[in-house]
Amino acid sequence: MKFIDLNRQYEAYKGEIDEAVHSVLESGQFILGEVVERLEAVLAGYVGVRHAIGVSSGTDALVLALMACGVGPGDEVVTTPFSFIATAEAVSLVGARPVFVDIDPITYNMDPQAFKKILDARSRSGSMPRCVIPVSLFGQCPDMDEINDIAKTYGLHVIEDACQSFGARYKGRMSCAVSEIGVTSFFPSKPLGAYGDGGMLFTDDDEIARMCISLRVHGQSRRYIHEKIGLNARLDAIQAAILLVKFSHLEEELKKREEAAGFYTEGLKEIMPYITPPKVAGGRTCVFAQYTVRVKGNLRDEVARFLEVHGVPTAVHYPRPIHLQPAFKYIGLPQGPFPHAEEASREVLSLPMHPFIKREEQETVLAALREALSSLVL
Ligand SMILES: Cc1ncc(COP(=O)(O)O)c(C=O)c1O
Structure with missing residues (x-):
């Protein structure tokens, strides 16, 4: 059993994906271009915002969003210590300083x-x-x-x-459309994943969109005229073509994820209170x-360890809160100020989950x- 089985997904859409990749190979346009623009239009429509900007990763999307908001050296950005490192790392990369606040112990998201x-x-x-970055951790939005x-x-x-x-709903709106800017990642294991790195920014703000479009291409305003110091943070056409195919199956996959989650949660009732479902x-x-x-x-x-020995892969998201990571030692925070994040780091365990998981596999996980x-x- 795999923790996330991407091979099964490829097998299911192989014909469509191979054809999409081949058409990019034949087009000769490999970075940005028509396919990326098509993906941006489709995803902007799905999320319900005016602008979607395809970029090279979720991390770069965060960096660009901060740059577009004018965040830089001397600024502070509030965020959660219980996330993947990239959230706070982006803040440090633009020269600002993260200010952490604790999480809600039930949803693991920022406590308002x-x-x-x-x-x-x-x-x-x-x-x-200057800014706050709430994280919609594990797949649901904060308040x-x-x-x-x-x-x-x-x-x-x-x-x-x-x-x-990506794809989550919050009071009738889509995640990525619930604040000034939303950023997502197309890392292969994400709910909408590419076959390499990729990411996207979403906004209704015309000026922020304009800035991000320029900053992702070295701050260029016209060919070889650079208004600002930017990045090389463009999305590849092959990834966009794969994402268009996978997006056409996304809603059906989200339903399957929800069903698989419901099956786990029902099965876990017997072993509560030792194990608490999300x-x-x-x-x-x-x-x-x-x-x-x-x-x-x-x-x-x-x-x-027991599960591993019995053939069930698991993962810990995340074993150490960000304020206690060696890379953030420079902030000088001790253990203790964020008790909910620290406790979650000691107790969370992620089980195998993907849209193609079989009931028998879930039974095996529950039995183990x-x-x-x-x-x-x-
Ligand atoms: C919460 C969160 N933020 C940021 C990122 C960074 O995304 P990427 O890996 O595409 O740079 C990830 C991806 O793992 C993530 O889970």
């Missing part, structure tokens, strides 16, 4: 009250962060209405890191980029979990 507390304190001290309202009160830009949540908050859907459970009682690593707990706890 913790965010508000920081800004209230900053309004008294007079140094306000974006609250986060947007708080950010608006204090004049912060809002960038949703939707690298794990919870989707009201008014939203989850695309289950990961199906992440919580293992109580310091048993997570032993349970993961039951066995693990009866040998470790009971």
Whole structure:
């Protein structure tokens, strides 16, 4: 059994994907161009925003979004310590400093009250962060209405890191369209994944879109005229062609992910409270980029080892919160200030999850979990 089985997905769409790749090979246009523009138009329509800008990765999308908001050296950006490193890394890459706030222990997403507390304190001290990056972790959006309202009160830009949540709904809107800018990743294992790196920015703001389009091509305004220092952050046509095929199956795949998640959650009822299934908050859907459970009682690593021995691959997203990563030592934060993020790092365990997982495989996972707990706890 694989943690994410991309071969099964390829087998299912092989004819369409091979044809799409061949047509790019024959076109001779490999970077940006007509196929990338078609993907941008299709995904902008799906998400419901005016502009979609294809770029080279989710990380580069975050960097470009920050640059387009004018964030740079001396600025601060509020974000969560419980995410993939790229969220905070992008902040450091533009020369700004991340300011972390703790997560909600149920959804693992930014706690709006913790965010508000920081800004209230900053309004008294007079140094306000420029931007906030809430992350839609594991496939569901945070409480974006609250986060947007708080950010608006204090004049912060809002960038949703939707690298794990493409296709998720939040109160009738799509993830990537719930704040000033939404960014996603097309890393192969994502809900909409390419066969290489790729990413996209979404916005309704014409000026931000214009800036991102220029910044992804070295800050170019016209051929060989460069208004700003930018990046080489363009999307490949082959990836765009593959993404167009995969997008045509996305809704059907999201349904399958939801069904597989429901099957796990039902099966896990027997072994609660040792294992807690993920919870989707009201008014939203989850695309289950990961199906992440919580293992109580310091048993997570032993349970993961047991599963591995019994042929069940798992992953830990993420074993160390960002403020305790060696790369962020320069911020000087100790262990302790974000108890929910730190506890989650000790307890979370992601189970095999993808649209092509079979019921028998899920039964095997559940049986192995039951066995693990009866040998470790009971
Ligand atoms: C939450 C989050 N942010 C950012 C990224 C970065 O995306 P990419 O790998 O496409 O650079 C990822 C991808 O793993 C992610 O999960």
